[in-house]
Each structure stands twice: as C-alpha cells, then as structure tokens.
Amino acid sequence: MEEYTPEAAYSPMKPPITHTGVIGWIKKNLFNGYLNSLLTLGILFVFYKIIPPFIRWAFLDSVWCPDCAGACRKAAGACWSVVTSNIRFIIFGFYPYSQQWRPLIAMLLLFGLIYYSSKRENWRKSLIYIWAIGLFVMGTLMKGGIFGLVPVESTKWGGLPLTLLLSVFGLTAAYPLGVILALGRRSKMPGIRWLSIIYIELIRGVPLISLLFMASIIFPLFLPEGVTINKILRAQVAIILFTAAYIAEVVRGGLQGISKGQYEAAESLGLNYVLTMRLVILPQALKIVIPPTVSILISAFKDTSLVVIIALWDLMKTTQSVLSHPKWMGFSPEAYIFLAILYFLGCFSMSNYSRKLERELSQGEQR
Amino acid sequence: MDKPSTHTANGPYLKEIEKVPFWLDPKKRAWVYQFFVFCMVGLLAYYLVSNTILNLKRQHIATGFGFLHKEASFEIGESLIPYSAASTYGRALLVGALNTIKVSFIGIIITLILGTMIGVARLSSNWLVSKLAGFYIEVMQDIPVLLQLFFWYAIFYETLPSPRQALHPFNGLFLSNRGVALAVPAAIPAYKYMLLAFIAGCVAAYFLRKWARKRQERTGKIFPVFLTSTAMILGFPLIVWVAFGAPIQMNIPKLSGFNFKGGIMLTPEFIALLTGLVLYTSAFVAEVVRAGIQSVSKGQREAAMALGLKPPYVLNLVILPQAMRVIIPPLTSQMLNLTKNSSLAVAIGFPDFVSVANTCINQTGQAVEGVALIMAVYLIFSLSTSLFMNWYNKKTALVER
Structure with missing residues (x-):
C-alpha cells in the first residue's frame, strides 16, 4: 500500500512569477497604482538629473591632493583639497603641531570608553570608576605638565x-x-x-x-x-x-x-x-x-x-x-x-x- | 481618622506624640529644608548681584534701561517698519523683534507644510518615497542647524553670480549673490480688494464650518465643508479680479546700477536662515506627524470602514481627530524650537532680535540689560505658547469615563 504524503496528494501550484521575486517586489512596492507609479518615475527622473552631475562634481572632477589650491581654481569639480590640506588644523585647532598626538589619543580613548559603555553587559558600578579614570587621563593628556608632557x-x-x-x-x-x-x-x-x-x-x-x-x-x-x-x-x-x-x-x-x-x-x-x-x-x-x-x-x-x-x-x-x-x-x-x-x-x-x-x-x- | 481614644493605656503614649521634637516632624522639617534652600539661593543671588554692581561701578557703566531712548546710530539691513541710524535703540530692538517674528512666522508655515508632506511620505506604500523621506529625516536631524545655516549662506554667497549676471530662470525672478529679486503684484486697488475678498472668504469658511458641525451633531447630515470653503476662499478673490477686468500689473524687478529696483528683494541672509530653519525643523515635524498617525491603532480605521464610512470621512472623522491629540503638543515644541533657533541668525548677520541686541550690547556695554531683554522676549514667546497649549490640551483632552 502506498503511503500517504501531502506532496503525493497534490503538487502545490507556485504563485505567479509576477507576484514573487524581484518583479513582484517592484510591482508591489513601486508601481502599485497610478499615483505611486507616477511618483516612482518622477523620483527616478530627478535622480537621473541630479546624481550623475553630483558624482562628477564630488569624485570624477574633484581635486584631492593636499595644497593644490591652484589646481582647485581650474578644476570643474569639488575642491576637497581644502579639507586634506588643513585637516590637522580643522581637527586640532591651535594645539601645538608636534603635540597633536595627545588630543588624538585622548579622543581615541574617549571613543573606546563610549564603545565599551555601549555594551549592556558592561553596565556595572565599576563603569563609573573607569569613566572617572578615563576622563582624568584625557584631561592630563590634553593639559600636560606632568609625566614630562609639555603643558598646553x-x-x-x-x-x-x-x-x-x-x-x-x-x-x-x-x-x-x-x-x-x-x-x-x-x-x-x-x-x-x-x-x-x-x-x-x-x-x-x-x-x-x-x-x-x-x-x-x-x-x-x-x-x-x-x-x-x-x-x-x-x-x-x-x-x-x-x-x-x-x-x-x-x-x-x-x-x-x-x-x-x-x-x-x-x-x-x-x-x-x-x-x-x-x-x-x-x-x-x-x-x-x-x-x-x-x-x-x-x-x-x-x-x-x-x-x-x-x-x-x-x-x-x-x-x-x-x-x-x-x-x-x-x-x-x-x-x-x-x-x-x-x-x-x-x-x-x-x-x-x-x-x-x-x-x-x-x-x-x-x- | 477617629478621635484620639481616651483609653487610659493610650494616654501617656499620645502625650509623647505631641511632644515630638521638630526635627523628627516631617512637616516642620520640610519648612526647615525650604528655608535652608531659600537662604542658599538668596545668598548666591546677593553675592552675584553685589559683585555685578561693584564691577559695573568700577567700569563706569550706567545701569538701567535708559539707553533705550538714545540714538542707535547703526543701520539695519532689513526692517518691516521705518528705521534709520537716527532712531533710538528701543526702535532698533523693535525692528529686531519684528524680524524674528517675520522669519519665525514664515518659517513655521512652510515647515508645517513640508514636514507634514514628508511625514506622510515616510508612511507611503511606495518604497522609494518612504526611503527617501527616511533618508531626508535622518540626514537633516543629524546635522547641526548652525552648520546648515552656514552652508546655505555660503551656497548663496559664493556660488551665485553678481546681480549683473543674475540667474533668470523665468520672468520676474532673479537669483544673485545679493539675494532673490521677486516680482510682486503692483499696488493697484483691484489687488487690495482681492485681499479683502480673501479674508472675507476665510471668515465665511470659519462660520460655515461651525454651522456645519452643529448641524451634523443635531441631524447627522454631513456638509461638504472642505469643498465649499476652498471654493469660497479662492472664489471670492477670483470674482473680484474678474469684476475689475482681470488686471495683470506686476511690479517687476529691474537691474539698476549694482542692484535690483522694484519687486521685493529677499536678502541672502534671510533666505539662508529660512532655508536652514525650515529644512532642519521639517525633519523633526515629519517624525512627529509620522508618530502621530501611527499612534492611531489599526482597529480604529477598520472599525470606521466597517461602519461604512468613505475613506475621506475615515480620515477626517476618525483618524485625524485622534492623531491630532498626539501630534499637537510635540508640534508646538518644534515650532518653539524653530523660533528659538532663529536666534542663530546672529551668526550669518540677519538682523533678528538677538543680533540687534548684540550690536546694542557692543555699542553701549549694557550687557546685563541686553541679555535680560533677549531672555525676556523669548520667554514671552515660550510662555504665551505654553499658555495656549494648556488651553488647547484642556479643550481636546480625552474625556474618560
């Protein structure tokens, strides 16, 4: 006697291809109704008008090298050189140039502390002490004056x-x-x-x-x-x-x-x-x-x-x-x-x- | 509580309670605490005020608001009321306050429209629209508004050409680094009457709405308020316009010398401030609107549909009244935020209240009075808004059983 299995009893009919997969998704999420189809087409047209010129401006025609203010004036695209040339001044301000590793380490320490505190398993009382120590170390790094650090x-x-x-x-x-x-x-x-x-x-x-x-x-x-x-x-x-x-x-x-x-x-x-x-x-x-x-x-x-x-x-x-x-x-x-x-x-x-x-x-x- | 029992065993005990020392009596202790706190605050205030008075004396700065009547002798770039350098400081501050109100008022209206559109777009069934709205909200919320102001100001100032080569996308509009020159209807009587007709339309619409609501409560009949109101508000001015022979006289800006004459001129500072504030705040408004609409449970819509209401009625009679209750309080606080953020105008040189007060402080040295005025003006804005909000909340509060 043949054993009964659901598969043998009937072969399930697959949903029409236009309702599943990529086409189904597009149909359901982008072209459901006249208004939505119009909106989708409108947005795609705006994308087409805006994105390629933007990419050309920001990447293809742009100037990246440090200290190329001259090249920037001639280029048609963005002048990222203004950032790359002055990045250290923008980030650290008037902090003495040779000492800028100190705020850098202080910031990395801060990011590390924030990342550590974002984990819920680390939410203990000791976290407060860790922060206190961390803030103190950061302050010392910034201010200097002890441990042979030049005071700033x-x-x-x-x-x-x-x-x-x-x-x-x-x-x-x-x-x-x-x-x-x-x-x-x-x-x-x-x-x-x-x-x-x-x-x-x-x-x-x-x-x-x-x-x-x-x-x-x-x-x-x-x-x-x-x-x-x-x-x-x-x-x-x-x-x-x-x-x-x-x-x-x-x-x-x-x-x-x-x-x-x-x-x-x-x-x-x-x-x-x-x-x-x-x-x-x-x-x-x-x-x-x-x-x-x-x-x-x-x-x-x-x-x-x-x-x-x-x-x-x-x-x-x-x-x-x-x-x-x-x-x-x-x-x-x-x-x-x-x-x-x-x-x-x-x-x-x-x-x-x-x-x-x-x-x-x-x-x-x-x- | 019952009367103290006169039972003999309780007698001495009760007497003891009456003799509790004052530091163990919570009520008396509370008074002591408060007295202590007030003393501290009073001492701190006395210390600060006495120091300030001494310092002011030493620097020979006169105190008081007498400077408001002196001649300001500085120019203000744009003003809603007549103002010149010969006017008083008081008038200069009034110009600043009016400019703050102007930019906040226009900003709030545009923000409400844009924010609602984006909030609704966030809930759109169109994936692209919804994601785009989400992207807008996230980006705009995460960039400081001051940076946005600087950015728009720089775009205006550095990338637009001088008035001679002004961009001219269509007739009556010129874009240049001096601002936007815009054609406005000329000052002829016909347009004045059209404005009056418009106001009349609005008033009529208000009373129609009131009447329609009363009738609906009495008889259950729904009157198409929206359609008739729109017809009245737009139709009245149109009738007046046609009655005057449909005049089309515009005051078109023309280049003369280095700048435009005629039409209205919007300065780059004003446009940058307005753009920055509107784009920033509308992202928050969009979130408020989205949360409000989502707060109405699905069952409400289904129940309304089951009652046989048509979709517009479902929205108007069931969804919106409930969503509005959630939306209005955070919406007001966003409007207040926009007003408060308009004080950043000082950074790009738009003469708002803070900016003018800052100039006054720099010229007269009356820092205390100047900052006090700034705070007072914004407090008046905030407090009057919260008073209105409390009234509104009471009016629309959910009446529970």
Whole structure:
C-alpha cells in the first residue's frame, strides 16, 4: 500500500512569477497604482538629473591632493583639497603641531570608553570608576605638565577635541543636576518645587545662545575683582546649566512612569526619602529614560557648534578660519560638507544605538 | 481618622506624640529644608548681584534701561517698519523683534507644510518615497542647524553670480549673490480688494464650518465643508479680479546700477536662515506627524470602514481627530524650537532680535540689560505658547469615563 504524503496528494501550484521575486517586489512596492507609479518615475527622473552631475562634481572632477589650491581654481569639480590640506588644523585647532598626538589619543580613548559603555553587559558600578579614570587621563593628556608632557594652555584647545569635551563633560556634569531638579520638581515641598519649576521653564524658554552670551559677557561681572575664569569653562558652565533643564524634564518623565506601589513598598520597608530614591525609584526611572537621554546627548553634541558665536575655537570655528584665508576662499561648500559628514557620523551612530537600546529595553515589558 | 481614644493605656503614649521634637516632624522639617534652600539661593543671588554692581561701578557703566531712548546710530539691513541710524535703540530692538517674528512666522508655515508632506511620505506604500523621506529625516536631524545655516549662506554667497549676471530662470525672478529679486503684484486697488475678498472668504469658511458641525451633531447630515470653503476662499478673490477686468500689473524687478529696483528683494541672509530653519525643523515635524498617525491603532480605521464610512470621512472623522491629540503638543515644541533657533541668525548677520541686541550690547556695554531683554522676549514667546497649549490640551483632552 502506498503511503500517504501531502506532496503525493497534490503538487502545490507556485504563485505567479509576477507576484514573487524581484518583479513582484517592484510591482508591489513601486508601481502599485497610478499615483505611486507616477511618483516612482518622477523620483527616478530627478535622480537621473541630479546624481550623475553630483558624482562628477564630488569624485570624477574633484581635486584631492593636499595644497593644490591652484589646481582647485581650474578644476570643474569639488575642491576637497581644502579639507586634506588643513585637516590637522580643522581637527586640532591651535594645539601645538608636534603635540597633536595627545588630543588624538585622548579622543581615541574617549571613543573606546563610549564603545565599551555601549555594551549592556558592561553596565556595572565599576563603569563609573573607569569613566572617572578615563576622563582624568584625557584631561592630563590634553593639559600636560606632568609625566614630562609639555603643558598646553586650555586657550589653545580647539577643534574636535573641544567639541567632544564640551558635549561629553556637559552631559556628565548636567546629569546629576538634572536628576536633582527633576526630584525637586516632584517634591512635596512647595518652595523647592517652585524653585525647580522656575529654573527649568526659564532655561527651556530661552535659546542656548542667550545663555552663551551670558557666559561670555555677564559671567565675568558676577565674579569679584581679580578673579577670572577661562572662556572654555564659562561656555561649559552655560552648556551644563542648559542641558540640566532638559535632562530634568526627561528624568521627570521617567519618575512619572514609576507606579505608586513602588513608593509605598519602599515606605513600608521603612526606607527614608534618600534611600527610597537611591535604591528603588531612581534605578528604575533612569533605566526607562536612557534612550531619551541619548537624544539629549545628540542635541548637546550638535549644540556645541553654537560656541562658534562666542568665538571659541571649536570644529566650526577652525573650519571658518581656514575658509577666511584668501587661498581657500570660495570653497566653503566642500568644507561644510566635510563637517556635516563628521557631525552626521557622530549623531547617526548615537541615534542608531538609542533605537537599538529602546528595542532591547522594551523587550522585558512586551511579554 | 477617629478621635484620639481616651483609653487610659493610650494616654501617656499620645502625650509623647505631641511632644515630638521638630526635627523628627516631617512637616516642620520640610519648612526647615525650604528655608535652608531659600537662604542658599538668596545668598548666591546677593553675592552675584553685589559683585555685578561693584564691577559695573568700577567700569563706569550706567545701569538701567535708559539707553533705550538714545540714538542707535547703526543701520539695519532689513526692517518691516521705518528705521534709520537716527532712531533710538528701543526702535532698533523693535525692528529686531519684528524680524524674528517675520522669519519665525514664515518659517513655521512652510515647515508645517513640508514636514507634514514628508511625514506622510515616510508612511507611503511606495518604497522609494518612504526611503527617501527616511533618508531626508535622518540626514537633516543629524546635522547641526548652525552648520546648515552656514552652508546655505555660503551656497548663496559664493556660488551665485553678481546681480549683473543674475540667474533668470523665468520672468520676474532673479537669483544673485545679493539675494532673490521677486516680482510682486503692483499696488493697484483691484489687488487690495482681492485681499479683502480673501479674508472675507476665510471668515465665511470659519462660520460655515461651525454651522456645519452643529448641524451634523443635531441631524447627522454631513456638509461638504472642505469643498465649499476652498471654493469660497479662492472664489471670492477670483470674482473680484474678474469684476475689475482681470488686471495683470506686476511690479517687476529691474537691474539698476549694482542692484535690483522694484519687486521685493529677499536678502541672502534671510533666505539662508529660512532655508536652514525650515529644512532642519521639517525633519523633526515629519517624525512627529509620522508618530502621530501611527499612534492611531489599526482597529480604529477598520472599525470606521466597517461602519461604512468613505475613506475621506475615515480620515477626517476618525483618524485625524485622534492623531491630532498626539501630534499637537510635540508640534508646538518644534515650532518653539524653530523660533528659538532663529536666534542663530546672529551668526550669518540677519538682523533678528538677538543680533540687534548684540550690536546694542557692543555699542553701549549694557550687557546685563541686553541679555535680560533677549531672555525676556523669548520667554514671552515660550510662555504665551505654553499658555495656549494648556488651553488647547484642556479643550481636546480625552474625556474618560
């Protein structure tokens, strides 16, 4: 007797070729309906008009060699020479030329630390100490003065290290302040609550540039005679005060997400306010707000570009000073595109990471 | 709580509670904390203010807002109200504030349109459109707005020709490194009446919508509001235009000397600022719109279809009212962001409020007053927006059982 198998019972008919594979995909995703077909064709036409000339401009006709300003003037394409010739000034600013390996190592260390901290299995208490040591080493590398390193004044710091310094230190220092403000805003004491609300809303209501102006022109007036604080530190304080208000709002969102039962459970265990917050509430609340915190880091990273307005030598300012040189005048689009790529890479990797983290962290709740 | 029991065993215990020392009483402790914090803040404020006053005295800088009435003696590139170097600082600041409002207002309108289009495109079933919108959103969000401003300004300033060789893509439009010269309708009475007719159309549409909604609630009949409103808003001016004999008088820019005369002239600073702000903010608006539309669950659309509503009604009566509730709050904060980011105009030389205030500070040395004014103006923008938002949120809040 023949054994029964589904295959023997009937031979399954394959779906028509126009519904599977490449053709099926194209039909389903690009040409489903008149409007979509028109749109697809329109976009393809625009691509055809824009992309080949762009490739010709950016790659085929472009000049790459360092110090070819002359060749650039004759070439029809982009002059990437403006970037390749001045890359070290753009990245490091006025840092002494022979010592530029130091900020380079400091930056690599920072990237390494960030990469290490992005892995969730490394989220331990020791991470805080690793960061403390790392930041100290970076500061020493930049400043010098010990271990036979030539001291370098902070007024000479510039370029990418300054941008990174302002954003990373800004966020690190703003975080505790932001948490305190968030707790203050949710406090039962009316005085403290109102102080926090006024601070947060005041800062969030004004543009960062007004705080930077304040840091650069009013802050010196605040100090007693003879005391001066260097410009980078003043801008850093402004960025910290600004970022803290935004962090406070994000953390408040996290605190509101914690159910009342958690507070009551902590209270019934006899924990006081500080212990309740430290052991029960904050660990949960801060975990929820990690993804929005990363987006604050992204905006802090982007916002540091504003210090160019108060004449700090960040990435933007070094680039502009290159462009103001008569030799390189007129090649701004190329230089700005290079900067845009740098910023894009930084922000894109962070936002990608934040999305990935959000998915991972929400997995526990989805079950 | 019950009255304290007069049971003999509880007597001494109760008395003890009454005698709790104040540092163990949470209420009294809270007062102490707050007093302490206020003292700290007060001391800090006193320290900073006294230092500032001393420093100002030492540098012989007068305090107060008296400088607002002095002659500004600097020119401002573009102004909505008459202004000259002989005007006062107060007027200069007013010009700056109006310029901020102008660029924010135009920017917000264009951003809303562009952002909504891109947000909807992100959800398109067309793979190419959706990916392109996603690419736009990602790129624009990840490049600092200041860099974008510099980029557009450089494009305008360095790659466009001088007014003599201005690009002339079609009649009435000239592109040069001095800006964009644009033909505008000439100032003849017919166009004025058309504008009035347009406003009348808008008002009529508003009342029609109100009436139609009331009627729908009473009788359930749906009135084609969108079609009739569009017909009124566009039709009224058209009727006026035809009634005046369909005039086509334009004020066309002409090259005279080194620059254009006639028409309206948009400066490179203004265009660069507007382009940068719009492209940057519309990426965020697109994300807000996308998230809002996706927040309405699929079941809502299916339920509406099952009720037999036509697709436009599904969108208008079911999807949009729910999506709007999610969209509006983050949308307002994006609009505020655009307004705040317009302060970056100072970097490319557009005379907005911050830029003018900065010039005033540099000329008079009145830094404290200048920065205070900047903060106050932006706070007024922000607070009035949040007040409006609170009102709107209350109006549209979900009424739950």
